[in-house]
Amino acid sequence: MPVTVEIPKERWTGSIREVTLGATAEQGGTRAKTVTVGGETTLPFLHFEGEMPHTPIVGIEVQDSYPADWSPVLLAAWGDVLNDPAAWAKKAEEIGADVIMLKVRGADADGNATSPEQAAAVIQSVLQATGLPIIVRGPGQAELDNKLLVAVAEAAPGERLALGLCEDKNYRTIVAAALAHDHLVVASSPIDVNLAKQLNILISDMRLPLERVLMDPTTGALGYGIEYSYSVMERLRVAALTGDGMTQQPMVCFVGEESWRQKESRTAEGVPAEWGDIEKRGITWEIATATALLESGADIVVLRHPETVDVVHETISKLMAH
Amino acid sequence: MALSGLQIYKLLPKTNCKDCGYPTCLAFAMKLAAKQASLDDCPHVSAEAKEALSAASAPPIRLVKVGTGAREFQVGNETVMFRHEKTFFHHPGLALRVKDTEDAGAVAEKVKMVNDYSVERVGIEMTFNAIAIENASGDPGTYADAVKAVRSQTALPFVLMSDDVDALKAALDVEGDHKPVLYAATVDNWEAMAGLAKGKQVSLAVRSQDGLDELADLATKLGDAGVEALVLDPGSRDLGESLAQVTQLRRLALKKNLRLLGHPIIAFAGEVADTEEGEIVATTQFIAKYAGIIVMDRFDPAVAYPLLTLRLNIYTDPQKPISVDPGIYDFNNPTADSPLMTTTNFSLTYFSVAGELDGSGIPSWLLICDAEGMSVLTAWAAGKFDAETIAKAVKTFNAGDKLSHKKIILPGHVAVLSGELEEELPGWEILVGPREAVDLPAYLKQL
Numbered sequence: 001m002p003v004t005v006e007i008p009k010e011r012w013t014g015s016i017r018e019v020t021l022g023a024t025a026e027q028g029g030t031r032a033k034t035v036t037v038g039g040e041t042t043l044p045f046l047h048f049e050g051e052m053p054h055t056p057i058v059g060i061e062v063q064d065s066y067p068a069d070w071s072p073v074l075l076a077a078w079g080d081v082l083n084d085p086a087a088w089a090k091k092a093e094e095i096g097a098d099v100i101m102l103k104v105r106g107a108d109a110d111g112n113a114t115s116p117e118q119a120a121a122v123i124q125s126v127l128q129a130t131g132l133p134i135i136v137r138g139p140g141q142a143e144l145d146n147k148l149l150v151a152v153a154e155a156a157p158g159e160r161l162a163l164g165l166c167e168d169k170n171y172r173t174i175v176a177a178a179l180a181h182d183h184l185v186v187a188s189s190p191i192d193v194n195l196a197k198q199l200n201i202l203i204s205d206m207r208l209p210l211e212r213v214l215m216d217p218t219t220g221a222l223g224y225g226i227e228y229s230y231s232v233m234e235r236l237r238v239a240a241l242t243g244d245g246m247t248q249q250p251m252v253c254f255v256g257e258e259s260w261r262q263k264e265s266r267t268a269e270g271v272p273a274e275w276g277d278i279e280k281r282g283i284t285w286e287i288a289t290a291t292a293l294l295e296s297g298a299d300i301v302v303l304r305h306p307e308t309v310d311v312v313h314e315t316i317s318k319l320m321a322h
Numbered sequence: 323m324a325l326s327g328l329q330i331y332k333l334l335p336k337t338n339c340k341d342c343g344y345p346t347c348l349a350f351a352m353k354l355a356a357k358q359a360s361l362d363d364c365p366h367v368s369a370e371a372k373e374a375l376s377a378a379s380a381p382p383i384r385l386v387k388v389g390t391g392a393r394e395f396q397v398g399n400e401t402v403m404f405r406h407e408k409t410f411f412h413h414p415g416l417a418l419r420v421k422d423t424e425d426a427g428a429v430a431e432k433v434k435m436v437n438d439y440s441v442e443r444v445g446i447e448m449t450f451n452a453i454a455i456e457n458a459s460g461d462p463g464t465y466a467d468a469v470k471a472v473r474s475q476t477a478l479p480f481v482l483m484s485d486d487v488d489a490l491k492a493a494l495d496v497e498g499d500h501k502p503v504l505y506a507a508t509v510d511n512w513e514a515m516a517g518l519a520k521g522k523q524v525s526l527a528v529r530s531q532d533g534l535d536e537l538a539d540l541a542t543k544l545g546d547a548g549v550e551a552l553v554l555d556p557g558s559r560d561l562g563e564s565l566a567q568v569t570q571l572r573r574l575a576l577k578k579n580l581r582l583l584g585h586p587i588i589a590f591a592g593e594v595a596d597t598e599e600g601e602i603v604a605t606t607q608f609i610a611k612y613a614g615i616i617v618m619d620r621f622d623p624a625v626a627y628p629l630l631t632l633r634l635n636i637y638t639d640p641q642k643p644i645s646v647d648p649g650i651y652d653f654n655n656p657t658a659d660s661p662l663m664t665t666t667n668f669s670l671t672y673f674s675v676a677g678e679l680d681g682s683g684i685p686s687w688l689l690i691c692d693a694e695g696m697s698v699l700t701a702w703a704a705g706k707f708d709a710e711t712i713a714k715a716v717k718t719f720n721a722g723d724k725l726s727h728k729k730i731i732l733p734g735h736v737a738v739l740s741g742e743l744e745e746e747l748p749g750w751e752i753l754v755g756p757r758e759a760v761d762l763p764a765y766l767k768q769l
Contacts, residue, residue: 008570008578048570231640272441277623284625322563
C-alpha cells in the first residue's frame with residue numbers, strides 16, 4: 001500500500017512588514033530604483049508553507065575614507081577605488097550591490113576627525129555616483145553618530161536613506177532626523193529579543209511609521225558569537241510570524257564588517273597551518289556567516305569581499321527558485 | 323504520542339527504590355518525559371509497562387552510531403526544531419568522498435589529509451569524522467580493494483556507497499567489524515540491502531528518488547524487514563528543495579511523532595553544488611539545518627576550519643556557553659614582578675587573550691573571573707563582570723600572594739570600572755589595558 005506523508009505546515013498568523021529603501025525622482029528622491037524587502041509569511045525560504053514576496057538583498061560596504069585597518073585580503077581585492085567613496089560606490093554597483101552601505105568613519109586614516117560638513121559632502125558625492133538606495137552608518141559612537149548622521153540626513157532630503165545605527169542611546173535624534181528629512185532608520189539592539197522589541201516601540205511612539213524601520217539585532221561573526229545572532233534572529237522571526245507586531249521588521253546583518261574583523265580573516269603569518277590559505281579562509285568566513293544568517297531570517301546582508309557578493313547572490317537565487 | 327511525566331509515573335512500580343539512581347519514581351518519570359533518562363535504568367518495570375513506555379519514550383529521532391573505537395560518532399537523537407528551544411545535541415559527522423575509480427595515490431593523499439586534520443578552537447579539538455567511498459567503477463572486486471586500501475590508511479568510519487548489493491557485500495567482507503553506514507537502499511534494491519544490513523548489524527541509508535512518500539514507503543518496508551538503524555536521504559540535490567525536505571523530516575519526527583521517518587539525515591553537499599563556494603554554502607546550510615552526516619567532495623584546511631567552527635557554534639548549548647575555570651593562569655614563567663591582567667571566563671575571551679599572552683613571550687599572570695561564561699561586554703552589561711566580581715576573584719585566588727606589586731590591568735572595554743574597583747580593592751592600582759586581545763603584546767611592551 002503506498003504511503004502518503006502529509007507535509008507538515010505551520011499556520012503562521014503574522015507577516016513581516018514591507019520596507020522600501022530609496023526614492024526615485026517621482027517619489028522625491030534621485031534614486032534610479034527603489035528596493036523593497038520583507039513581506040514574508042513563513043520562515044526563510046520555506047516556499048511550501050508561505051510567501052517570500054521579496055528576495056533578500058545584498059549590500060556592499062563603502063567607507064568615506066581609506067580603510068587602512070581592513071584585512072589585506074580586502075585591500076588587495078578592491079585596490080585604488082578605496083581612496084574615493086564615489087568611485088568605490090560605483091564599482092560596488094557594477095559588481096552587483098542591491099544597496100550601498102556607506103560607513104562614515106569618525107576620523108580618516110591619519111586621525112583627522114570627520115566634520116558634519118565632510119559627512120554631508122560624502123553622501124552627496126555617493127548619491128551622484130550611484131543610483132542605488134543607500135544605508136548610511138556613523139562611526140558607532142552615539143554622540144558622534146548624532147552629529148554626522150543629522151548632517152547626512154539634511155544633505156539628502158527625501159532620498160529615503162536608512163540611517164543607523166539608531167540605538168536606545170540616540171534614537172530620538174536619529175528618528176527626528178529621519179522624520180524631518182524623509183528617511184528610514186536602522187534600529188539596532190544588542191542580541192536580545194526584548195530590547196529589539198522595545199526599541200521598535202520607542203521609535204514607533206515617535207510616530208515614525210514602522211514601514212520605515214529596519215532592524216539590526218547585532219551580527220556576531222562565525223566563531224565570534226554567530227550562534228547568538230542566529231538564535232535571536234530565529235526567535236524574532238518566529239515571534240513576528242506568530243503575530244507580535246513589534247518584531248515584524250525586516251532584518252539587516254552587517255556580515256562583512258564582523259567577518260573581516262578578527263584574526264582569522266586578517267592574519268596570514270604566525271597562525272596554525274591548519275587554518276589554511278588566508279584569502280580562501282577569509283572569504284569562506286564571510287560566505288558561511290552570510291549563509292547561516294540568511295537561513296535564520298536576514299533580509300539584507302551587507303558584505304565586503306566582491307567574491308562573497310557573487311556567491312551570496314547565487315545562493316539567494318537558488319533558495320528563492322521554486 | 324510522547325507521554326507526560328505523570329502518565330509515565332502511573333506505569334512505574336511506584337516503590338521509590340532508588341535503583342534507577344533517582345530519589346523517587348516520580349523524579350525518574352519526569353526525567354524520562356524530558357528524555358534525559360533511559361527506561362533501562364529501572365530494573366523492576368513490568369513487561370507491559372515496558373512495552374507501553376518504550377513505544378512512547380523512544381527518542382523521536384533515533385540515535386545512530388557510526389564506526390567503532392576512538393573515531394566512532396553518534397548522530398540523531400535531536401529533540402528540537404530551533405537550537406534556542408533547548409540545544410542541538412549531536413554534531414553532524416563531516417565526511418569526504420573518494421571514489422574507487424580515482425588514482426590510488428590521490429585517494430591515499432586525501433585520506434591522509436582528512437585523517438590527520440585536527441584544529442583547535444576554544445580548547446576543543448575539531449576534526450572531520452568519516453570517509454565516504456563510492457563504488458563508481460561498478461565492479462565489486464575493484465571496490466573491495468579500494469575499501470581495503472583506505473582501511474589500511476585510517477581508523478575513520480566509512481560510508482560505503484553503491485547501489486549494487488554485491489559491491490557492498492564485497493566491501494563489508496573486507497571492512498569487517500568497523501560499523502560503516504551502507505548507502506543506499508532504493509526502490510530497486512531494498513530487499514537485498516535489508517538482508518545485508520541486518521546480517522552484518524550495520525546502519526543502512528535509504529535514498530528516495532521521488533520525495534517523502536517514497537522515503538516513508540521504503541522506511542516502512544525496511545523497518546518491517548527488521549532493519550532498525552536507518553539514515554535518510556530524501557533525495558533532492560537542489561539547495562532550496564533540500565532545505566524544505568530536511569525541515570519537513572524534522573517536523574514530521576518531532577511534531578507529528580512519525581517514528582518511521584525519525585532517523586538522522588545524510589546530505590551530499592558536493593552534489594548540491596558544482597563549485598567549491600557552492601559546496602561551502604550547502605555545507606553551511608546542512609550544519610544549521612538538520613543533517614546528521616554531510617558528505618563533501620573537496621577538502622581544504624581554509625574551508626574545513628570555518629565549517630568546523632560553524633558546527634561548534636551552532637551545536638553549543640545556548641544555556642551553557644563554553645567556559646574555562648576561574649583562577650589564575652600563568653604565561654611564560656612569570657615572577658612576582660610580572661603584570662597581572664583580568665578578564666572573564668568565556669572560552670573565546672580566555673583563548674583570545676591566552677593566545678596573545680603566550681605568543682608575546684612576555685611573562686604574565688591572568689586572573690579569570692567567574693562571569694558565567696560571558697564575554698567582557700556581555701558580562702559587564704549583565705552585571706556579571708563588575709568591580710565586586712573582580713575584587714572577589716582577587717581575594718578568592720589570593721592574587722596578591724603571587725605578586726610583589728599591587729597592580730591589576732582591566733580590559734579596555736570596562737575602563738569604566740576603574741573607580742569602583744579602587745574602592746573594592748584598597749591599596750591596589752587599577753590600570754586600563756587595550757580593548758582587544760590582539761593589542762595586548764604592544765601594551766605590555768610599553769608598560
